[in-house]
Amino acid sequence: MNNLLIERRRDMEKKEKSSLAERLFSLSIKDILNRDLYKHQIKPIPDRFRSAEEYRRCFVPHLLEETRTELSSSFKSLSRSPVFEIHSVEIKEGSGSSSNKVYQITLKNTGTINATYQPKCGDVIALTKERPRQIDDLNPLHLAYVFFSDGDLTVFVRSARAIPSLHEYPILPYKQNGHLIRFGVFLMNTTTNIRIWNALHNEDPSSTLIQSVLQENSLASTEQCLCNRTDVASSDYARVSPVIRSATLNRSQEDAVLGCIKTRNCSHETSAKLIWGPPGTGKTKTVATLLFSLLKLKCRTVVCAPTNTAIVEVASRLLSLFKETSSSEHPTYGLGNVVLSGNRDRMGIKNNQPLLDVFLDERVVKLGHLFPPSFSGWKHRLESLINFLENTETKYERHVHELKEAERMKEETEKKKKKQEVERMKEETEKKTKQEVERMKEETEKKTTKQEVERMKEETEKKKKQEAVHITEKKKKQEAVHIPTFGEFVRKKFNASSEELKTDMVDLYTHLPKSCISSEQVKYMIAAQQALDRVRYFLQENSSKSDFNKGSFKFDCFNRLISADCLHALRLLPARFEIPDLLESKNIGAFCLQSAHIIFCTASGAAEMSAERTGSVDLLVVDEAAQLKECESVAALQLSGLRHAVLIGDELQLPAMVQSEICEKAKFGRSLFERLVLLGHNKHLLNVQYRMHPSISRFPNNEFYGGMIADAEVVQEIIYQKRFLLGNMFGSFSFINVGRGKEEFGDGHSPKNMVEVAVIAEIISNLSKVSSERRMKVNVGVISPYKGQVRAIQERVSSLPSGQLLTLNVRSVDGFQGGEEDIIIISTVRSNGNGKVGFLSNRQRANVALTRARHCLWVVGNETTLALSDSIWGKLISEARSRGCFFEAADEKNLRDAMNEALLEDVSSSFGTLSIGRNRGRGGW
Template sequence: MDRLEESNKLNNYGFAAGRGLINVVFSWSLKDVLNAKLYENQVTKIPETFSTTMSYMKAFIPSLVEETHADLLSSMTNLSKAPTCELLTVTASENHGPRKDLFYDVTCVGTYVPQVGDLIALTDTKPKCVDHLNRSRNSYLIAYVHQIRVNNLSILLSKHIDSRGYTHTVGKRETMFAVYLMNMTTNIRVWKALNSDDANTNLIKTLLQVQPSSSQGGSSCTICFSKEKCFDSLSTKWPEMWCDLNESQKAAVLNSISLSKCKHQNSINLIWGPPGTGKTKTVSISLFALYKFKCRTLTCAPTNIAVLEVTDRLVRLVNQSLEYDKYGLGDIILFGNGERMKIRSYNDLFEVFLDRRISILTKCFSPLSGWNHWLELMISLLENPEGQYSLYIKEKQKHDKQRKESRNSNSSSDDENNFLTLEKSVKEIHIKDDMHDEESENSSSTSDDDNDFLTFEEFVKNRLGFIGEHLKVCMVNLYTHLPTSCISLEVVKDMIRVAGLLKSIKSIFSWAGVTNEQLKLLQEDCTRTLKSLRAFAVPSSNDAQTIRNLCLAKACLIFCTASSSARLHTDGMVPLELLVIDEAAQLKECESTIPLQLPGLRHAILIGDERQLPAVVKSQISEKAELGRSLFERLVLLGHEKHLLNVQYRMHPSISLFPKMEFYDNQILDGPNVSEVSYNKCFLDGKMYGSYSFINIANGKEEFDRGRSLKNVAEVAVVYEIVSSLYKEFTRTKKKVSVGVISPYAAQVNAIQERVKEYSEVSAGSDFSVSVRSVDGFQGGEEDLIIISTVRCNGKGSVGFLSNRQRANVVLTRARHCLWILGNESTLINSNSIWKKLILDAKKRECFFNADEDEKLAQAIAAAQSSCDEDDPIELLARPLASLRLTDRTAETSTPTYRNNFRRGGRSSRVIRW
């Protein structure tokens, strides 16, 4: 029986999530982990069509295990950089039991704080390489972080800790460390989705019905939906929003709404959004319409950044449409890891973030300090202000008498303690009815003046302000954060009206000549409205989990990553109706099975572009098996109809010309905005720096850095010279410009970042900005001016993954006004790749230039090459023998270092089972 068959048998054992995958990882020896071909003969290509739901689910499991293995192998080769913490105690937990339930409670200290899903190595040394794990005096252990508690962690260990235990006692045991290896959360969630027995498989069955050359599910349901009626509704209620869409965008919005209305079938729609075609706008307006139609919709994306972008667009649209302050935001929920999302930097999104919402509503529902408490206090004050004032006088007198007696008594420690106890008791009485806090905040009297009583008018005015402020905060928080199904518009109107009446009543005490009759009428009106609000009952429990369930059950739109949607697979979850996956072409199909199986889902809308970057896959074995292929791409391969957004609004026509022809068969039109004369911007003088150009760097040189990634110092120098010129021009003209530099190689990105650092730092907060990123880092991004550094320069025409059409599509479609491409003509022409086509096209359009035609660029290249030659050990060896030193350090530490590291990393002197 092979490992993958064994993993399926282990899947249902124990109660830790995804236990089957954890057991597979625990079964690997160190030799297994370091064997990059461990699963080479067990991973087969994922088919394009499937006969059954079972065969569909099981097809992804081998590749998922291999990808997990590759991720761990990558971590093992970078142990020196792994986060580490010291373990203080490791003790068997209450759940510790049979051989496969080895749960331990752990306390730790250090900068690294383990998170749920982390895979960690427990060892008595801080390893700098894989060999150090073998040198550990006690066999190291692998553990999975199962749960985070207030004071400790719950971990699942691969094997028993020895009988001595590891409870920390100074001087009695050696130090023990936890070393971070990887986080398994997403892989475990995928594993659970692929091995689920009781999930909703309606949509899975629908996508299995799609066969080659079919166009199933791509159009509106005419039985359940009238486009004309919906068109009139949208164009009448939100004319500006609707008129801002082109015809292809309007059709996409209407198709989305049609799915929400369809009750009798399941379907999957594809929206194809090439670069700059307003994909995010179309998605956000579609979601806005679904929000207005009260369709319970889950919106997912592969990454936090993508989720935040689409949520931000939607919240802005909703905020513009709100009629009663923030009433309606409660129907929108964003959830996930707040720290990773950096949610506090998004003011609007912070209002719909679930964790913050729970914190706010917990206070509002509190019986002693929440809505009901402040409501009753205000009613009591308005109904009987004289009685409240009388109570205040009595409490004040009692308090002053106790203080006076204390001053006259002997200052013994017992007397002091008695006084402190008495004063605390009195203070508690005041806090109970909120008079003491209100008086201390609003009264100008000093604590030493025992006879300084507030007048009746002062008391009522301060009391109104104090209680009213708390009441207002509660009201605003309730109608902002509760779903509209939990708080009616009539209640919200009454709350807003009460706030206005209380403001008027408080103001009256400062006005001269106001009759008691006027005040009485306002008090009666306000009291009557407040009493009517008693009918609005908040939940009796302010338990966080209860509030979480309430918000998720009643919300209209929910946003999270596809992986995080696993948290919605809970008992009693109110069914959702529609699933929207943004950036769907970047999501592994196996990961999309997590949200696709949520209870109640009838339809799914996938938005993306399979001709841009796919999902990232670490394992070459998994990549060959098509693990990185998305559901979007597979359905397109089968001929599933997709709705094209066919107008691009980003790129100057001279920039869009080649991508439209090469990647989209000229199906894309240029928007009217990019065709205007004003869109043609010049940032530097000279034909070389027009809207579109290829700049040939004939004498460059590609070379490996220490991390085995390529760089080209000549292109680094040219980038620096161009950015420097752009900044000088900016300081002269003050013309705003954002510059993006893209390179497919990490070493080149790092080299350019370091070289232009001075301009990146200067640009912070100004109208001049420089951003240097990889191709993956620029997916979905755009800048005014883009500089591409292709790096490759060799006699063979070898360009590696630079020839990938999807990567080329991304880099060539990020610029708004100018796109300047740096590369070696000879290498790219000889590659017979898309770059050959690009160069030939540039020459045909007279957009091809040689860098040495520009004096500054020529000097920069020469200086870079000269500097490189001085440091290059190969160049040193080429010089006359007499000029060499036999103990040349540079020559000693080039490739031998890599070879020695490789030999050490691949050696395993003994096999340890985890």
């Protein structure tokens, strides 16, 4: 019996450890559409865990369900899904088990660049017989997983079902189980989910830090640790104190940075430190200062965030601090210790040079160019330039000799061609002459005289001479070889070589870590660049002059400049550096990661940071930690050597998005940050806000943060209170009641309120006019919790005259997380007599919406509905009334007219629909 149980457990473990792609391949269409498929496996995520194994395993069914839900959602929108046509399929030999073969798919080139979908790594695609429009078009279901794409027309996929191998060219549509497989349709990208899956099934995890986050009693405190009373701690503080002072942090921000540095010093405990950053409290600035301090301390740190946008923002802020304190002569020296890892396109950094200076893929290319395996690269280019400057006369003489030799060879070739051409033409002419003579002889046999034959011969000879003259003239027209002057040769050769070498020097001190290139070597490089510039300037001014030749005064000056200045500077440059042999790009990438002190990546990207590739890590910093599902943190928590983590976030703002209702109820979207807070873990509060005018911050501060947030002096100044429109209704904070609105539910079941749309459009129109009249820049944001309302507002304002000085963003609450604008207008939409507001009542969404404005916050809604909702919006209305900030939209003429017009349009639309319905009814009688 025991053996049977052990065997069953092994089978279960083997099944669970199979790849996520294989699990997807095993599902039928019915399974994917079945909301209850994993229902009985999903339990609420516990607050505490008994072991690291239990911790990792508890997220597995939830991840499967969330993946199934996303796949199911893609099935329901097939008509809008990207599609590609298949040209050919070829099985790759030795590609794996019969149930998981590798195939090379070549896409059909449709001739249009943008119309064709190009599959990317991690994509799950369905292979179909027709261009799919509905779910039935996927039957029988044939899924494939893209694991390599060349970025052109070839992809490699894994598939559980066999695809025949064809070798005809061109490939005709082929049969798969009796069906023609001709198309591939995109369903979802599983890269993030697969990385999470692999982290949850890590067979040899470094779970030291995970142990410290399982329960409240496992959370160590490093505040009173003896490690922080050592000389090392004092030395650390001395090294980072100038950084902290220059950042002008407030007391809470400074304490947060110093607390993290103290945590880093503890070598006998593991810990997770929480920094609580409410809206506008300078969280990103604090994180950037912390990272800059850790860079100074050479602390091996991995920095994660939920999204590419978030990680790029933090990296950009660190680079700004780095630039402020760098030397103007070599501002990028030291960036070799900073790495940004990820996807260039998804990060949107294609044209962002500061970020490209630390981007891993770019660095791999640069170092590959500097240290190639072949006879080229930095060492070769340096030695070549030195050799050229030492032997300019010899190089010039050789160059002239080579040009003349090339010209001589060219002339000989031309002579041979000319001779061959003359012989050919002679033969052709003689042949034609003979034929002509024979023809004429036959025609005029009796009439032909000796004089006529002589005349024909003369004409033939004349044609020969003309053709010979033509060939001679053609030869003369060919350009003679240009022999450059000595000055021209030196300038051209020097400019090309010196520019390449200067680029090499910048790349060296930008991309090599400080351990491989000293500050003294960088100074030599700067001196060499300056020396090269002096030579370039001298040649620019003198090389084209007639007296720049051997023995002349200018030539002697040039030689002295070269010998005493340039060559001396170049010979001081190192030809070699203390780096390993970098033969392949993966080795260069590993070298960059292992040499870095700060590594930026997304949370899922941390799964790529294996011990072999990245080395040991001292500290983990997670920004926007409250927006990260806890299972997404697992890969980062298992980094090799990791003992301490710093989580920065605010659990009172929006959490991670979860698509599955079952998973959402089971707390799958909860973050590690929030769970640790629930366990009573201490969190350090950043308690000064720099964004909102006090009249805006007052309500969210009291409602969400217990009044613990102070307003910075800058937002309390009179100049910070701005009036963009006339009237008390448009002060810093107001609730604008639109009592005559009507909520409507469209095809997408997302409500909209066209009366509120009209009011908001009128306000924006007025703002646009004022900004143009006053020549004043205004940034306006319109927020609504509902996508239907967002679309309706976007459509309405698109027809308004666009002012060049007014910037408008209309987005959902999720789209505004982390953003801010001068003016925020909130459209609450709901308008009914029973107080039903749906997810508008969500406190986290309300917190985000109410804390995006800098100078003005105007909330547009139905007082009756919101007051009856027993939600935070009822409290907001009460406060607005008590502060004299409650206004009726109908009291303002322009808004009243806009409302009436919207109501009239609604009545007209309803009447038209009713009339059509009646006419149809009569027609049916």
